[in-house]
Amino acid sequence: MSLPYLFDQIINRSHTNSFKWDNVSYEGRDMLPMPVADMDFPVANEIKACIDRISDHQILGYSVVPESLKIVAQQKINNSYGWDTPLDWQVWIPGIVPGITAACAQFAEGGILTAVPVYHPFHLVANWVNKPLFTFPMIEENERWTFDFFAFEDALKKGPKVFLFCNPHNPGGTVFNEEEIQRIIDLCQQYNCMIISDEIHADLRIQAKTEHICIGKYIESSPSISFFASSKTYNTAGLGGAVAIIPDPEIRKQFISATLGFFPMLTRHSIEVMETSWTMPSTWLDMLLPYLKANHEVLLSFICQQKGLRMLPLEATYLAWIEFDEVLYGNFQQRLFENGLHVLRGDQFLGSNFIRLNFACPRALLEKALGIIQQTIHESH
Numbered sequence: 001m002s003l004p005y006l007f008d009q010i011i012n013r014s015h016t017n018s019f020k021w022d023n024v025s026y027e028g029r030d031m032l033p034m035p036v037a038d039m040d041f042p043v044a045n046e047i048k049a050c051i052d053r054i055s056d057h058q059i060l061g062y063s064v065v066p067e068s069l070k071i072v073a074q075q076k077i078n079n080s081y082g083w084d085t086p087l088d089w090q091v092w093i094p095g096i097v098p099g100i101t102a103a104c105a106q107f108a109e110g111g112i113l114t115a116v117p118v119y120h121p122f123h124l125v126a127n128w129v130n131k132p133l134f135t136f137p138m139i140e141e142n143e144r145w146t147f148d149f150f151a152f153e154d155a156l157k158k159g160p161k162v163f164l165f166c167n168p169h170n171p172g173g174t175v176f177n178e179e180e181i182q183r184i185i186d187l188c189q190q191y192n193c194m195i196i197s198d199e200i201h202a203d204l205r206i207q208a209k210t211e212h213i214c215i216g217k218y219i220e221s222s223p224s225i226s227f228f229a230s231s232k233t234y235n236t237a238g239l240g241g242a243v244a245i246i247p248d249p250e251i252r253k254q255f256i257s258a259t260l261g262f263f264p265m266l267t268r269h270s271i272e273v274m275e276t277s278w279t280m281p282s283t284w285l286d287m288l289l290p291y292l293k294a295n296h297e298v299l300l301s302f303i304c305q306q307k308g309l310r311m312l313p314l315e316a317t318y319l320a321w322i323e324f325d326e327v328l329y330g331n332f333q334q335r336l337f338e339n340g341l342h343v344l345r346g347d348q349f350l351g352s353n354f355i356r357l358n359f360a361c362p363r364a365l366l367e368k369a370l371g372i373i374q375q376t377i378h379e380s381h
């Protein structure tokens with residue numbers, strides 16, 4: 001019997017204009033890339049069929065977001081996360097990062113607050129829109145990353161107008177629980193700070209104890225923006241497409257005005273693939289999550305056995321946040337790069353002594369990466 005999806009197969013992605021595999025810094029070297037957050041897996045058969053259908057039709061003019069996609073997104077957010085949102089709260093955008101940038105340009109007059117380490121656009125955006133940046137640290141508690149809520153409050157006192165919330169967290173892998181969500185809401189309301197929540201990794205819960213909680217559901221009468229996309233889960237990041245849920249009509253109007261002239265229309269591929277992703281049977285995702293979980297276990301048990309390396313188990317995402325002993329390993333990221341493995345430097349996320357490794361790849365590639373890490377460690381002793 002053949003399985004419908006084979007995550008073990010290695011597909012050559014070189015010379016496909018891949019941001020991950022065709023990085024110019026590789027200069028033709030045989031590198032194993034694990035920096036960028038996309039997966040080395042083929043898309044689901046249903047998504048392939050959708051793209052084939054568009055190709056067969058051969059018309060690629062401008063597109064509009066149809067009512068059917070709006071309803072599908074509404075059902076997705078309600079069925080998966082228990083948040084019932086009217087259709088007119090939706091604003092469709094070509095990607096979450098541009099959405100965050102537009103929101104910060106429009107609403108972050110007193111500054112932008114975010115927890116660090118964090119997905120780099122969350123802190124880079126302050127510079128892009130010329131607003132002050134305030135940060136506070138994530139801390140380790142019970143084998144997971146959470147907020148330092150005292151530092152959070154101190155940072156709120158400095159007057160930021162926007163809190164950028166990454167839930168689930170990239171790169172910590174945290175799925176924030178009810179108590180944490182409530183504390184975030186209480187503090188942001190106390191200091192009059194709008195919550196902008198990025199929930200792109202919500203379906204990639206590999207071993208979360210809690211369900212994903214949409215923070216926007218609990219603050220419908222306060223200004224907030226919540227972003228959702230299917231692109232991470234179904235590995236269609238190159239197509240883009242996302243939806244912002246904005247309950248307050250005035251905030252929605254202002255957000256839209258910040259996007260005018262900057263945001264292209266969504267492509268036909270993006271629209272139809274999002275609709276397919278959110279309506280097809282769950283087979284692909286049901287097989288993907290255990291595969292990612294098993295990769296996570298292989299990586300975690302390897303890291304735990306290495307002197308001077310540490311990581312906490314992830315609740316969600318396929319992005320491991322690995323701490324290294326700088327005294328033992330110096331510039332570990334650079335040394336791994338020289339040995340043929342590309343991972344991201346922690347300081348890109350405002351966290352030092354860390355690397356971020358994407359393990360959404362065939363097991364054989366992950367094992368190759370572990371071999372390079374092992375070799376690099378041996379060279380240090």
Ligand SMILES: Cc1ncc(COP(=O)(O)O)c(C=O)c1O
Binds near residue numbers: 166201
């Ligand atoms: C937390 C988070 N938000 C957004 C994105 C990218 O979103 P988009 O491609 O829709 O701009 C990523 C990609 O890694 C991410 O990790």
